[in-house]
Amino acid sequence: MHYNWGIVGSGWIAHEMADALIQEGIGIYGVASGHFSSAKKFSEEFSIKHVYENYQMMFEDNNVDIVYIATPHNSHYEIMKEALLHNKHVFCEKAITLNSCELEECVKIAKERNLIISDGVTLFHMPIFKEIQKRVLSNEFGPVKMIQVNFGSFKEYNVNNRFFNPNLAGGALLDIGVYAVSFARYFMKTKPDVVLTTMIPFETGVDETSGILLQNKDMEIATISLTMRAKQPKRGLIACENAYIEIYNFPRGDKAVITYTSDGHTEEVCCGESRLALNYEIRDMEEYVTNLSGEQNLEYIRDVMDVLTKVQESWESNE
Incomplete structure (x- = not known):
């Protein structure tokens, strides 16, 4: 069974x-954007029949089942809340909100109305992650001891770019950091209850470079390195007692390399295709809506946002 998707936003x-x-x-059933001309152009490009003059008109259309939000993340909360109040399931790009308070308010509305919320953290939907997590949780490699995640994205110096604009919730944490924290949480048994961090700001005040240390009650530790002004490999590593697993280009990864502690031999695991990252998101979202499921996915999303919020609060308290 397929559903009618409405797209909010018209960017890349x-x-x-x-x-x-x-x-x-x-x-695509319909599209709305901040500017009607952009929505119109988008509809022509993809042969979309329904073009709305504003978001509200889309939400009032009873034929729309799922709203996909692809606007800058500082606008996600208001749009998602309004969509939920009009009884729409929501798939929202990352970062799903700016903080836990915004997310929890939306979760409460969704639960009251039996609606689904999911987000665009691709790795939660990639087949390689589901396969490796299954093997990690089965204790095939022994207990998880350490998780390391690197993500460095070089953004050209431009104080006017949205990545460095505090009014658009710029900074590395809510842009690339959400992937790194999601990787760590996905392979930790439970939510981190210790969050330590340090940050170097860009001249506009947003976070340019940061380090995050997480620990949970199961004595699992994760270290995360983020920067927007220097390139790093998108590398995630899960170090277990009997092996370590590496996934490169992890946001849309399709391959993992397992190195076994005993003799150093390696195993390569390929699963899924990077180019189908958004297809996997769509398939999972439609399954969640059909079965009113996806509780585990939402738990990860909430835990990640809680960590991101604690990190931001720590930076603010040190200013």
Whole structure:
């Protein structure tokens, strides 16, 4: 069973999602954007029949089942809340909100109305992650001891770019950090209850470079390194007692390399395709809506946002 998807936003990620919806044989029911001219152009590009003058008109259309939010993340909360209040399931790009308070308010509305919330952290939906997590949780490699995540994205110096704009919730944490924290949480048995961090700001005040240390009650530790002004490999590592697992380009990873402690031999595991990252998101979202499921996915999203919020609060208290 497929559902009618409405897209809010018309930027590059909205284009990628539109392509994926078409590939999945679903298509796009309608589109709305901050500017009607942008929505109109988007509709012509993807042969979308319904173009709304504003978000509200989309939400009032009873034929729309799922709203996909692809606007800058400082606007996610208001749009998602309004969509939920109009009884729409919501798939929202990352970071899903700016803090836990915003997210929890939306979760409360969704639960009251039996609606689904999910987000665009691709790794939660990639087949390689599901396969490796299954093997880690089965204790095949022994207990998890340490998780390390690196993500460095070099953004050109431009104080006007949204990545460095505090009014648009710029900074590394809510842009690339959400992937890194999601990787760590996905392979930790339980939510981290210790969050330590340090940060170097860009001249506009947003976080440019940071380090995050997490620990949970199971004595698992994760270290995270983020920067927006220097390139780092997108590398995630899960170090277990009997092996360590590396996943490169992890946000849309499709391959893992396992190195066994006993003799150093390696195993390569390939699963899924990077190019289908958004397709996997669509398939999972439709399954969640059909079965009113996805509780584990939402638990990860909430735990990640809680960590991100604690990190931001720590920085603010040190200013």
